Amino acid sequence: MNAKSTYHLSCPIPKTEYEHILMAHGGGGKLTRQLIEKMFYSGLGNPILEKGHDGAFLPSIKGEIAFTTDSFVVDPVFFPGGDIGDLAVNGTVNDLLCCGAEPLYISLAFILEEGLLMENLWKIVCSIKKAADAAGVKIVTGDTKVVERGKGDGIYINTTGIGRILPEQNISPENSCEGDVVIINGHIGNHGIAIMSARKGLKLNTHVKSDTQSLSGMMMDLFNKVPGIHVLRDPTRGGLASSLNEIAQSSKSGITLYESSLPINEGVRGACEIMGFDPLYIANEGKMVVILPQESAQKALAIMRSHKEGTESRIIGKVTSSHPGILQMETTIGTHRIVDMISGEQLPRIC
Amino acid sequence: MNAKSTYHLSCPIPKTEYEHILMAHGGGGKLTRQLIEKMFYSGLGNPILEKGHDGAFLPSIKGEIAFTTDSFVVDPVFFPGGDIGDLAVNGTVNDLLCCGAEPLYISLAFILEEGLLMENLWKIVCSIKKAADAAGVKIVTGDTKVVERGKGDGIYINTTGIGRILPEQNISPENSCEGDVVIINGHIGNHGIAIMSARKGLKLNTHVKSDTQSLSGMMMDLFNKVPGIHVLRDPTRGGLASSLNEIAQSSKSGITLYESSLPINEGVRGACEIMGFDPLYIANEGKMVVILPQESAQKALAIMRSHKEGTESRIIGKVTSSHPGILQMETTIGTHRIVDMISGEQLPRIC
Numbered sequence: 001m002n003a004k005s006t007y008h009l010s011c012p013i014p015k016t017e018y019e020h021i022l023m024a025h026g027g028g029g030k031l032t033r034q035l036i037e038k039m040f041y042s043g044l045g046n047p048i049l050e051k052g053h054d055g056a057f058l059p060s061i062k063g064e065i066a067f068t069t070d071s072f073v074v075d076p077v078f079f080p081g082g083d084i085g086d087l088a089v090n091g092t093v094n095d096l097l098c099c100g101a102e103p104l105y106i107s108l109a110f111i112l113e114e115g116l117l118m119e120n121l122w123k124i125v126c127s128i129k130k131a132a133d134a135a136g137v138k139i140v141t142g143d144t145k146v147v148e149r150g151k152g153d154g155i156y157i158n159t160t161g162i163g164r165i166l167p168e169q170n171i172s173p174e175n176s177c178e179g180d181v182v183i184i185n186g187h188i189g190n191h192g193i194a195i196m197s198a199r200k201g202l203k204l205n206t207h208v209k210s211d212t213q214s215l216s217g218m219m220m221d222l223f224n225k226v227p228g229i230h231v232l233r234d235p236t237r238g239g240l241a242s243s244l245n246e247i248a249q250s251s252k253s254g255i256t257l258y259e260s261s262l263p264i265n266e267g268v269r270g271a272c273e274i275m276g277f278d279p280l281y282i283a284n285e286g287k288m289v290v291i292l293p294q295e296s297a298q299k300a301l302a303i304m305r306s307h308k309e310g311t312e313s314r315i316i317g318k319v320t321s322s323h324p325g326i327l328q329m330e331t332t333i334g335t336h337r338i339v340d341m342i343s344g345e346q347l348p349r350i351c
Numbered sequence: 352m353n354a355k356s357t358y359h360l361s362c363p364i365p366k367t368e369y370e371h372i373l374m375a376h377g378g379g380g381k382l383t384r385q386l387i388e389k390m391f392y393s394g395l396g397n398p399i400l401e402k403g404h405d406g407a408f409l410p411s412i413k414g415e416i417a418f419t420t421d422s423f424v425v426d427p428v429f430f431p432g433g434d435i436g437d438l439a440v441n442g443t444v445n446d447l448l449c450c451g452a453e454p455l456y457i458s459l460a461f462i463l464e465e466g467l468l469m470e471n472l473w474k475i476v477c478s479i480k481k482a483a484d485a486a487g488v489k490i491v492t493g494d495t496k497v498v499e500r501g502k503g504d505g506i507y508i509n510t511t512g513i514g515r516i517l518p519e520q521n522i523s524p525e526n527s528c529e530g531d532v533v534i535i536n537g538h539i540g541n542h543g544i545a546i547m548s549a550r551k552g553l554k555l556n557t558h559v560k561s562d563t564q565s566l567s568g569m570m571m572d573l574f575n576k577v578p579g580i581h582v583l584r585d586p587t588r589g590g591l592a593s594s595l596n597e598i599a600q601s602s603k604s605g606i607t608l609y610e611s612s613l614p615i616n617e618g619v620r621g622a623c624e625i626m627g628f629d630p631l632y633i634a635n636e637g638k639m640v641v642i643l644p645q646e647s648a649q650k651a652l653a654i655m656r657s658h659k660e661g662t663e664s665r666i667i668g669k670v671t672s673s674h675p676g677i678l679q680m681e682t683t684i685g686t687h688r689i690v691d692m693i694s695g696e697q698l699p700r701i702c
Contacts, residue, residue, distance in 0.1 A: 026700075028588025028634075029693030033597075052601065053523065054449035054584065055419030057516060061412065068406030069458035069511055073496045098405035107420035107511050111462070143509075145424045147700060153502045158494075160420055160458050160511035165408060172404065233405065237379025246384075250403065283379075342380030349377075349498060 021116040026146025039118075040142060043125035044108070044132070048140040056140035058105055064165040066101035068092060071158040075349040077120070079198040081190075081209030084157055085127030087285060090214045091351060092161040093135040094234040094288070097219040100171035101163030103135055108159055109143040113152030124155065135214035137161070168227050173250035175230040181297045182255060182317035183290040185218065185310040186211070188240050189268040192282035192347050197271065208267040211286035218307035219288065226300050231291035234284070236351055238342050241280035243289055244317075244327045245341045254323035257339065259331045261316045281342045283350040291319065372467040377497025390469075391493060394476035395459075395483070399491040407491035409456055415516040417452035419443060422509040426700040428471070430549040432541075432560030435508055436478030438636060441565045442702060443512040444486040445585040445639065448570040451522035452514030454486055459510055460494040464503030475506065486565035488512070519578050524601035526581040532648045533606060533668035534641040536569065536661040537562070539591050540619040543633035543698050548622065559618040562637035569658035570639065577651050582642035585635070587702055589693050592631035594640055595668075595678045596692045605674035608690065610682045612667045632693045634701040642670065 024031040041050050048056050072088040089106060096103040108128065112121070132139055194210040215234075222229070231251070235243040240257075248255045257280075264279045272279050286309065292300060297315060304310035327339045375382040392401050399407050423439045440457065447454040459479065463472070483490055545561040566585075573580070582602070586594040591608075599606045608631075615630045623630050637660065643651060648666060655661035678690045 023699045024694075026588075027693065027698075028590075028593055029632075031694070032589070033692065051523070052597075054446040055417045055452070055512070055514075057450065058416040058418055060414050061416065063411050065409040065412065065513075066406045067409055067456060067458060067513060068492055069460045069509065070494045071460040071462050071496050071509060073462060073498050095405040099408065101406070105418060107418060109420045109422040109509050109511075111422050111424060111507055141418055141420055143421045145422050145700075147424050147504065147507075150501065151504045153498065156462055156498075156507070158420065158422060158460050158509035158511070160460075160509070161406070162416075162418060162513070163406075172402070237377075238383070239379075242379055246403075281380075341384070342378060343375075343382070347378075348374045349496075351496075 018118055020118060021112045021114055021121065021146055023114050023146050023148065026112065026144060032144060035144060039122065039125060044129050044139045046138055048138060058140065061164050063167055066096050066099035066163040066165050068095040069158065069160040070095065071156060072351055073156050073349050074195065074351050075153060076198050077154050079210055080194045082212040083124055083127050084155060085124035086131035087212050087351060088157040088159045089128055089131035089135060090212050090285060091236065092159040093137055093214040093216055096161045096163035097215055098232040098234055099163065099165060100169035100223065100232065101165045102220060103137045103161060103163045103216060105140045105162045106132065106137050106159050107141045108139050108157065110145065111152055111156040112144065112146045113154050114146055114149045116154050131214060135216045166223050169223055169229055171229055171232050173231050173233065173247045176247055176251040176253050176291045176319045177230065178253060178319055178321040179294050180230055180291050180319035181294050181315050182319065183297065183300060183313060184316050185288050185304055186312035187263040187265045187268065188284055188287060189264060189272065189279035189282035191285040192350055193268045193271045195350055196347060208271065211284055213286035213309055215286065215288050215309050218304055218309045221307065222300060222303050225303055226296050228296060229290060229292045233289045235287055235289055236283050236285060239281040239283055241327065241339045242341050248327050249325050252324050254320045255317055255327045256320055257317040257327065257329045259329050261314060263312055263314060280339060283347065285351065370469055372463045372465060372469065372472065372497055374465050374497050374499065377463065377495060383495060386495060390473065390476060395480050395490045397489055399489060409491065412515050414518055417447050417450035417514040417516050419446040420509065420511040421446065422507060423702055424507050424700050425546065425702050426504060427549050428505050430561055431545045433563040434475055434478050435506060436475035437482035438563050438702060439508040439510045440479055440482035440486060441563050441636060442587065443510040444488055444565040444567055447512045447514035448566055449583040449585055450514065450516060451520035451574065451583065452516045453571060454488045454512060454514045454567060456491045456513045457483065457488050457510050458492045459490050459508065461496065462503055462507040463495065463497045464505050465497055465500045467505050482565060486567045517574050520574055520580055522580055522583050524582055524584065524598045527598055527602040527604050527642045527670045528581065529604060529670055529672040530645055531581055531642050531670035532645050532666050533670065534648065534651060534664060535614065535667050536639050536655055537663035538614045538616045538619065539635055539638060540615060540623065540630035540633035542636040543701055544619045544622045546701055547698060559622065562635055564637035564660055566637065566639050566660050569655055569660045572658065573651060573654050576654055577647050579647060580641060580643045584640045586638055586640055587634050587636060590632040590634055592678065592690045593692050599678050600676050603675050605671045606668055606678045607671055608668040608678065608680045610680050612665060614663055614665060631690060634698065636702065
């Protein structure tokens, strides 16, 4: 738990006094104030945040508003490809995009465990800043609570986002209908396997990195150029299978996945075989399922592939009326099997 | 940890299968779905929430928007006068009011500890519903995560709120100026002392109840009838002294408190004497500090006293130019002392 030498250079809170989070950092007094000013304002500051009000004052937003919340309890906090900070920003940004909205503002609430290294908090704050800048969103309000050692797990983060719904899109899970195609922007299962491989006690040499990323650039371009998208969903907890099951149930249409088209990289496939997992149920944190009419598919694919988040975009399935409410897999040998929602807990605390 | 008999009647999740929260309730699969539908939709449901989207779709809001977030980690979860559920709603509603905004929508994110009694979760959901109805806000989107036994403390809740800023008010901590009066709507310190008295190991027979309440009714009436309020602040963590210090610093004006006017009830005073606490630093959860010009004071007091949340409203201080940035107390014997911000942690996990 000793601070590394870089700490003295990069962390704005004087080492001698506060190398770790104390209960008093959550008490609402001087130390809370100091943490907010020296750590959060200096890392994340912008004029709206630094107003120091009980809440942010946001300029008016034209039209309907998207509003979404997520708490992040990922274990471990640092993992190959990211950390809880960028995960918390990207997760909420991508949820706003799933609503067909332009992500605008994010709130940030920390539950810190007494003893958390200031150096680690600072690293996370820097990740948050970088992810917010990449996604084009502003952190405008926040909160910090501290719980006693043993009543948390280092750090939990809640982000809640506000976006402007784009009037030219009408996106909802019940909108999928026969003839639609199902597109995904790349390989599945990477986030979940990266987390598993980073956990203590699990010696998986997979070299798989989390795919955590904001999809703002790719999706805003898609929104601008392809009207009439029916459904969007980021297949996080529960993986692709759970997301598609929910869509099938909401829309009362069937979905068929093509096993031969599913993009799964070797590291993920190997890790799943060793642990007896199905990649269809493994969480993703930088993927988007796009369901839209067949006639728009090629245009959408071309746009998605022109962005770094979507170079591997492809069609992985179709919507059908033949098995309403059910997700089916067309296997590589031509048979069909039902892919149900996950019933137990395969990968706890994945996000 | 046994369920009481009322559990079978009031809790919608079948006892036999799920008497406690399991890790799988946070896995994003069938059990998560079941928890959302049977517990949250049935307790809190409204058409926006039940859309089951990645986020809520809100109708457009005219003008500027207030946006505020708070995580609640209060210990214990149930305390005299309330529980973490109504506290989480009231806290965020009151923060929106502090921005001079009409509270409209709230998001709700749970971090549940494995083993939490379903019966207790259901009680909390019912408190949330009651508090949201009383405040006139809708719960429109949510999230549920589960952490392993020993990595949480039963339940943590984040609420994030959206409100419509009322254009006829311009409220900000830096607005207080010489000649303003400081009003509070009732007794201070009740929430903090109620929490302390409920903690294991502390045998305080104070009979003090938390003041947790939404101030929507009183404040919306005040907003409508008294233009030109300068500052609003709900003195929660860190108590009245911390809030007034922050205002003094933001506005670079001085604040003088009249000790003889401070409303402190006997139970709070006695508990503070026993424990060596100063009621000025004890948290409140249903109080509002209103700072406005002298000439509006009597009208504001009359309006506030006409509401059940404000029957005890009174003037407790004034804003002055004589000691800028500093909070001073005029004592009952006529002397003056500086009241600083709290520097340590007197009452951890009070909200």
